[in-house]
Amino acid sequence: MTEQQNAPDDYRWLTSADGEAWLAKAGVDRRSTLIVTAELRRQLSPERTHLVLEQVELRRRARQKFSAAEGMFFTPIGLEQATDEFVASYKARRFPTGAPVADLCCGIGGDLLALAARGPVTGVDRDPAVAVIAAANAKAVLPQATVTVATTDVDRFDIHEFAAWHIDPDRRPEGRRTTRVDLHEPGPEVIDRLRRKCGAGSIKLAPAATLPDAWPAEAELEWISRGGECRQLVCWFGSLARDVGRRRASIIDPRAAEVRSITGAGDEHPPKADALGQYLYEPDAAVLAAELTADLAAEHDLAAITYGIGYLTGDRVLADPALAGFAIHEVLPLDRRRLRAVMRERRIGRLEIKKRGVDIDIEKLRQELKLSGDHSATLVLLPRDGHPTAIVAERLS
Secondary structure, three states, X not given: OOOOOOOHHHHHHHOOHHHHHHHHHHHHOOOOHHHHHHHHHOXXXXXXXXXXXXXXXXXXXXXXXXXXXXXOOOOHXXXXXXXXXXXXXXXXXXXXXXXXXXXXXXXXXHHHHHHHOOOOEEEEOOOHHHHHHHHHHHHHHOOOOOEEEEOOOHHHXXXXXXXXXXXXXXXXXOOOOOOEHHHOEOXXXXXXXXXXXXXXXXXXXXXXXXXXXXXXXXXXXXXXXXXXXXXXXXXXXXXXXXXXXXXXXXEEOOOOOXXXXXXXXXXXXXXXXXXXXXXXXEEOHHHHHHOOHHHHHHHHOOEEOOOOOOOEEEOOOOOOOOEEEEEEEEEEEOOHHHHHHHHHHHOEEEEEEEEOXXXXXXXXXXXXXXXXXXXXXXXXXXXXXXXXXXXXXXEOX
């Protein structure tokens, strides 16, 4: 991760007691940005003024990922790419408790912090400024933990003394994001060398990553979601893998004691329904990304509404974190006049619109429906038997 234009010394200052004092002052200042900037510039360099103001905003945005965000340090790309504390904590459970592990390409330390909570960990990042931030975050959040942060290339790091490792390769080596793992830094050749030196490893990737041909058969692939969004794909190797050659979709709800997981081979399709049931079900994003819809459908005796679309149907009310449920009220052709009449008859003023497999501008359709009323509904647009279809439904609580 190499986004920093500021020198490591500036980040050392930012993470020092002096920098924290300026952050605390700027964080509670409610005057205009122009006034605050002018005041800071009278006492700080332009670079440090920028760092302070940027950090205040980054800490505000980071609250969705980290409960300790107000005492942590970030960079824009580092925050965007960091694993949130819920997902990181879940992943860290697979690593041996108390044994030394390595977090390679650790960035600002999202996974590093979770790994530190279970035992000694060494973070590695080639960007010295980012390494400063990772070390400062470990000290701020887990001051009693055994954490070391090294600045070096992964390929030069000695992995032999560690029980396991985690790596988050750079997906933007040339400034643009890519899902091709062969274009990541480090690439598959370096990662395979790590595997030969220490077999217990995990690789954090984008959910849509294109993997080297050999990896799916040699690893357990796990797609992890939180809040309805598939956050990452993790390739688990060696002793960290529970089901080599299999796929897993895991749904994390911070409010629940357990994580919901579905496992399977990912090479099947659910049966197609002859007719719609009373309910429509939408699998979680992790299930769709892992291509485990058929396994989830078989578990609940559901059928596909249309092949390849992902929506399922059945006649029972189901309570499963892996499924969002909707009670079907009407099924009709995707005709704007008829839809407008239905919305008027049902007094629908709040409408959630979902679509798959149909080419339509959702916001334009919303305007054309001229919604007015005190009721709410969900409109699902999809192809069925070759025809664009509209399903008027109500989301189950």
